[in-house]
Amino acid sequence: MTTTVIEIERKYEVGEDVRLPDLVGLPEAVQVDPRAPLTLSATYYDTEELDLIRAGITLRRRTGGEDAGWHLKLPVGTDRHEVQLPLHGSGEEPPAELIAILRGVVRDRPLIRVGAIDTQRASTLLLAADGRLLAEVCDDRVTARRLVTGSDAAESWREWEVELNVERAGLADELERRLLAAGAHPSARRAKLARILTATQAAVPDGPAVPGRTKRKQLTAGEVLAPYLAGQVAELARLDPLVRADVPDAVHRMRVAGRRVRAVLGTYRGLFDRRRTEPLRVEVKWLVDELGHPRDLEVLRSRLDLLLDGEDSRIGADLDAAHEAAHRVAVEAMTSSRYFSLVDSLRNLVEAPPWSPRADKPARKQLRAALLEDIRRLRRAVAKAGRTAEVHDRALRLHDVRKAAKRIRYSVEAVVPVFGADAERFAAKLADLQDVLGEHHDAVVTRHEVLRLAERHPDLAVSVALSDLDTATDADEQAYEHMVRRLLRPKSSRWLR
Numbered sequence: 154m155t156t157t158v159i160e161i162e163r164k165y166e167v168g169e170d171v172r173l174p175d176l177v178g179l180p181e182a183v184q185v186d187p188r189a190p191l192t193l194s195a196t197y198y199d200t201e202e203l204d205l206i207r208a209g210i211t212l213r214r215r216t217g218g219e220d221a222g223w224h225l226k227l228p229v230g231t232d233r234h235e236v237q238l239p240l241h242g243s244g245e246e247p248p249a250e251l252i253a254i255l256r257g258v259v260r261d262r263p264l265i266r267v268g269a270i271d272t273q274r275a276s277t278l279l280l281a282a283d284g285r286l287l288a289e290v291c292d293d294r295v296t297a298r299r300l301v302t303g304s305d306a307a308e309s310w311r312e313w314e315v316e317l318n319v320e321r322a323g324l325a326d327e328l329e330r331r332l333l334a335a336g337a338h339p340s341a342r343r344a345k346l347a348r349i350l351t352a353t354q355a356a357v358p359d360g361p362a363v364p365g366r367t368k369r370k371q372l373t374a375g376e377v378l379a380p381y382l383a384g385q386v387a388e389l390a391r392l393d394p395l396v397r398a399d400v401p402d403a404v405h406r407m408r409v410a411g412r413r414v415r416a417v418l419g420t421y422r423g424l425f426d427r428r429r430t431e432p433l434r435v436e437v438k439w440l441v442d443e444l445g446h447p448r449d450l451e452v453l454r455s456r457l458d459l460l461l462d463g464e465d466s467r468i469g470a471d472l473d474a475a476h477e478a479a480h481r482v483a484v485e486a487m488t489s490s491r492y493f494s495l496v497d498s499l500r501n502l503v504e505a506p507p508w509s510p511r512a513d514k515p516a517r518k519q520l521r522a523a524l525l526e527d528i529r530r531l532r533r534a535v536a537k538a539g540r541t542a543e544v545h546d547r548a549l550r551l552h553d554v555r556k557a558a559k560r561i562r563y564s565v566e567a568v569v570p571v572f573g574a575d576a577e578r579f580a581a582k583l584a585d586l587q588d589v590l591g592e593h594h595d596a597v598v599t600r601h602e603v604l605r606l607a608e609r610h611p612d613l614a615v616s617v618a619l620s621d622l623d624t625a626t627d628a629d630e631q632a633y634e635h636m637v638r639r640l641l642r643p644k645s646s647r648w649l650r
Contacts, residue, residue, distance in 0.1 A: 167312060179331075180324045184279070187276075190274065192274075193274055206267075208394075209344075212224070212264070214247075222237050223239075226344070234395065247264050256397065257493075268301075270296070272296075275291070291314040294309070294310075295312065308348070310348070372516045373515065377520065397487065411437045411440055413563040422523075424523075426509055430507060436491070439495075454469070524649055527564060534553045534556075593626060
């Protein structure tokens with residue numbers, strides 16, 4: 154059986170002669186429970202090229218302790234998502250379920266043993282008044298051996314590790330203050346394995362840095378767009394295993410990264426060799442669409458839980474089954490040759506962008522013209538939405554407005570290095586409009602689903618839910634009218650003139 158947890162972890166380097174400080178009196182931690190010492194042995198797996206550790210991922214087989222088994226740790230922001238499987242019946246080869254999650258990272262490359270770590274652990278549990286585990290503080294003496302490149306020399310060190318069961322800022326901060334005061338130092342490595350392997354986590358750009366005022370004037374259009382594209386393609390790669398592991402919100406974030414790539418290649422299409430980028434836009438849209446159904450069900454489940462107050466387990470079970478099936482279909486698409494061809498094409502796009510001659514020209518003029526055309530497209534979508542009164546058609550038209558707003562928002566975010574704070578403010582307004590129209594769309598979809606459920610389950614009380622949805626839809630429409638008027642005022646886009 155697979156178990157998944159979010160790991161909130163902090164590591165500290167510490168000398169052999171440093172004593173663990175007193176842990177009594179920490180916020181919320183009423184009980185301090187020292188545990189018997191443990192011996193933990195773990196074998197780590199990776200490709201020969203160390204693809205996992207470069208991506209910040211660790212896969213290990215551990216014996217000893219209460220959590221003996223297979224552990225796959227995936228980075229999620231500053232935390233990690235851990236997938237666990239028991240040892241029985243798995244032997245020493247990584248289980249197929251975990252390999253499936255890693256398929257996008259390792260492809261068909263075999264996983265081999267790359268490191269072995271033995272840990273002598275003395276741990277202390279911090280418990281709430283009701284006995285709930287808040288955190289575990291581990292004093293680890295570690296011996297590690299590297300099993301690749303023909304070297305098995307051992308290295309030993311000591312570290313303190315804090316594993317928070319839930320996010321508790323007060324507890325974590327006060328605990329860190331005491332550990333640092335005792336002589337510890339925050340570790341530069343998130344995983345023990347990284348200490349004995351030469352590979353380090355690859356530096357991945359999160360997006361373009363904002364150049365200084367003089368540099369802005371010198372930038373070419375290509376120099377502005379290249380780092381933004383690189384950041385979004387890197388985000389797609391980071392999210393691949395999280396989507397396969399069905400980590401909450403990962404599908405949504407992957408769709409957003411894909412849409413950002415499409416927006417840049419679409420809005421600024423004149424800066425690229427379109428013979429190469431237009432087919433790529435089609436393939437990115439295919440991926441975004443494949444991920445759409447599980448995302449829609451994720452949102453629907455959340456909204457119905459709130460509306461119906463979880464009163465009918467039949468509904469939750471049905472939606473969970475539907476989501477599981479939709480996720481399975483999406484992962485099958487992401488395991489196809491079409492998907493891997495797309496991944497390779499995106500990597501090539503970043504490494505050697507197919508620029509047109511215009512990309513070497515000063516950025517401001519080239520980017521401004523493209524954005525003004527997108528704003529005109531948004532105005533046309535708004536006008537069409539305003540000319541229809543039929544409810545269903547109105548919802549479709551507003552959804553078109555939302556899609557146009559999203560495209561401009563992502564395209565504007567890409568050019569902040571040139572246009573600065575004006576672009577950031579305009580993108581923020583577009584984000585607000587997008588959110589309101591997203592709420593409107595979700596309410597319309599949810600209302601349809603509530604009516605369908607009422608037909609299937611006549612005993613289900615839905616009148617209050619329908620009334621709440623109608624009220625929310627009306628409020629969203631009013632907010633939309635106000636926002637779109639302000640957004641499309643001439644002075645809102647004056648920075649592009």
